[in-house]
Amino acid sequence: MIRIKHLSKAYGNHQVLRDINLEFEPGHVYGIVGANGAGKTTLFRSIAGIENHDGEVEYANSPLKNDLGFLDAQPIMMSKITGWEYLKLVLISRGIAEENFESQNLFDLPLGQYAETYSTGMKKKLALTGILLQANQVLILDEPFNGVDIQSNLIIIELIKKLKALNKIILISSHIFSTLSETCDQIHLLKEGVIEKSVLKKDFTALESEMKDIILGNQLKQINLR
Amino acid sequence: MSYYFLLQFRRFNRLVREFGLMPVLAYPLLLVLFLLGSALIFIKSPEYATWIYLVIALVFIESIGQRGATHVSKTLFTKPLFYQIRLIENTACAIPFVIILLYHNAFSQCMILSLAAVALAFSSRTGIIKKELPTPFRRSPHEFTVGCRKAVLYLPLIAYILVQAVLVNNANLVLFVLAFVFFLCISFYFSVEHLSFVWIHNKSPEDFLRAKIRQGLINATILTLPILILLFIRFPQTWPAICLIQGVGYLFIIAMIAAKYSAFPTVINLPHIILFMICLWLPPMLLIVIPLFYRKALNKLETILL
Numbered sequence: 277m278i279r280i281k282h283l284s285k286a287y288g289n290h291q292v293l294r295d296i297n298l299e300f301e302p303g304h305v306y307g308i309v310g311a312n313g314a315g316k317t318t319l320f321r322s323i324a325g326i327e328n329h330d331g332e333v334e335y336a337n338s339p340l341k342n343d344l345g346f347l348d349a350q351p352i353m354m355s356k357i358t359g360w361e362y363l364k365l366v367l368i369s370r371g372i373a374e375e376n377f378e379s380q381n382l383f384d385l386p387l388g389q390y391a392e393t394y395s396t397g398m399k400k401k402l403a404l405t406g407i408l409l410q411a412n413q414v415l416i417l418d419e420p421f422n423g424v425d426i427q428s429n430l431i432i433i434e435l436i437k438k439l440k441a442l443n444k445i446i447l448i449s450s451h452i453f454s455t456l457s458e459t460c461d462q463i464h465l466l467k468e469g470v471i472e473k474s475v476l477k478k479d480f481t482a483l484e485s486e487m488k489d490i491i492l493g494n495q496l497k498q499i500n501l502r
Numbered sequence: 503m504s505y506y507f508l509l510q511f512r513r514f515n516r517l518v519r520e521f522g523l524m525p526v527l528a529y530p531l532l533l534v535l536f537l538l539g540s541a542l543i544f545i546k547s548p549e550y551a552t553w554i555y556l557v558i559a560l561v562f563i564e565s566i567g568q569r570g571a572t573h574v575s576k577t578l579f580t581k582p583l584f585y586q587i588r589l590i591e592n593t594a595c596a597i598p599f600v601i602i603l604l605y606h607n608a609f610s611q612c613m614i615l616s617l618a619a620v621a622l623a624f625s626s627r628t629g630i631i632k633k634e635l636p637t638p639f640r641r642s643p644h645e646f647t648v649g650c651r652k653a654v655l656y657l658p659l660i661a662y663i664l665v666q667a668v669l670v671n672n673a674n675l676v677l678f679v680l681a682f683v684f685f686l687c688i689s690f691y692f693s694v695e696h697l698s699f700v701w702i703h704n705k706s707p708e709d710f711l712r713a714k715i716r717q718g719l720i721n722a723t724i725l726t727l728p729i730l731i732l733l734f735i736r737f738p739q740t741w742p743a744i745c746l747i748q749g750v751g752y753l754f755i756i757a758m759i760a761a762k763y764s765a766f767p768t769v770i771n772l773p774h775i776i777l778f779m780i781c782l783w784l785p786p787m788l789l790i791v792i793p794l795f796y797r798k799a800l801n802k803l804e805t806i807l808l
Binding site for chain 2: 324325361375
């Protein structure tokens with residue numbers, strides 16, 4: 277179980293997260309939703325320990341990062357490194373000697389090609405393959421469906437279900453509500469750095485319409501469409 | 503177009519400030535370093551200086567035209583304007599080298615450099631970038647895997663100098679190549695990987711650094727092995743110099759790795775460079791500098807890895 281206690285984060289005077297208190301249990305999928313700039317990525321990065329923050333992140337097998345697979349919203353690829361070498365690097369970092377990537381190439385990626393030349397979706401799929409091969413107990417997936425084709429989206433949804441069955445803890449953020457409602461057990465609505473609402477599966481439909489109001493609001497009236 | 507160059511000027515100034523230097527001091531310092539470096543090349547190896555100088559100038563001009571550096575201007579400007587910018591950039595970079603070559607009456611090298619600077623402005627290097635080059639370090643990414651691919655253009659130069667050295671029976675030239683290969687190995691650690699590539703490791707800071715150093719030394723040995731074999735077969739009498747260069751080379755690699763992670767996730771800054779320059783002048787200083795960088799690196803890594 278992961279227990280987050282009074283997590284806050286500020287960049288200078290700008291408070292991004294305020295007093296976040298959450299619990300994540302094994303065998304469950306949790307969604308984090310919110311408008312751009314609500315603090316989703318910062319929350320994920322703070323949980324992962326990439327960002328310094330106030331408050332605590334408790335995990336039974338401390339440190340959490342050694343059990344954690346983190347999929348960045350925009351995965352970083354080094355220049356002049358092939359997809360195969362990226363996977364090797366990701367596994368070496370966890371002391372895993374695996375090299376048979378071709379047979380586990382879930383998304384049919386051109387592993388012999390430089391990863392920097394991959395499209396956004398391919399980079400995301402490569403990074404996801406990496407954290408899956410690491411066999412992490414906890415997975416944080418920041419916008420896993422963005423920029424990825426429909427076929428791969430379906431694969432990712434099925435993957436999340438399988439990982440849940442394997443008793444993993446999974447945290448996802450997405451702007452595509454249907455993908456969250458299909459995979460998550462609970463969704464937390466983050467607004468201006470505060471968890472405004474936590475909703476269980478039965479109330480997802482109500483949350484979706486509420487989110488439309490929150491995110492859209494009167495914003496469409498601001499632009500003079502002709 | 504003038505705004506583009508103004509932005510480049512601002513970017514350079516910001517880079518200099520990040521490096522820990524005031525721009526107003528950086529420009530005269532750069533000029534002095536350029537003149538000193540040029541003088542050093544012509545004093546140390548007067549025979550081949552003009553050619554070595556030409557290669558350095560070409561590598562420099564080639565590097566500023568890499569895909570990453572020109573990508574934004576290529577997408578923003580029309581084709582004629584883009585090539586105009588590239589031509590101005592290449593000419594501006596070539597001028598200091600041309601002046602030095604003219605000073606040394608190296609007219610043919612001067613001509614080659616001028617023509618190459620113009621040609622490189624109109625050439626597209628995406629073909630080289632996209633080609634996956636094999637390296638012996640595929641199974642141990644990433645510094646040497648990336649470094650070897652980026653330094654591939656030096657290979658023909660190294661091979662040429664080695665052949666020449668054997669033909670003219672010049673052991674010093676081979677020793678120079680050995681030192682140059684070590685310099686290349688050290689340069690592989692200049693670029694800093696994204697924080698997540700360090701964060702991802704499940705090692706303690708000590709284990710992480712030790713693994714990096716062990717891998718660096720193994721890989722440097724693999725790269726220098728052909729030159730070592732050549733030296734021991736062809737010039738066995740130079741064994742003290744070989745051992746000295748190899749030993750100091752290893753120490754510099756350890757120092758560079760420790761320095762890199764002592765500044766991580768930013769690039770090494772001016773105090774690091776100054777210490778390296780002192781060590782270059784007085785290599786025993788490495789025995790003081792390495793523990794200093796190593797301790798700092800452990801502290802830096804502790805916040806990322808633990």
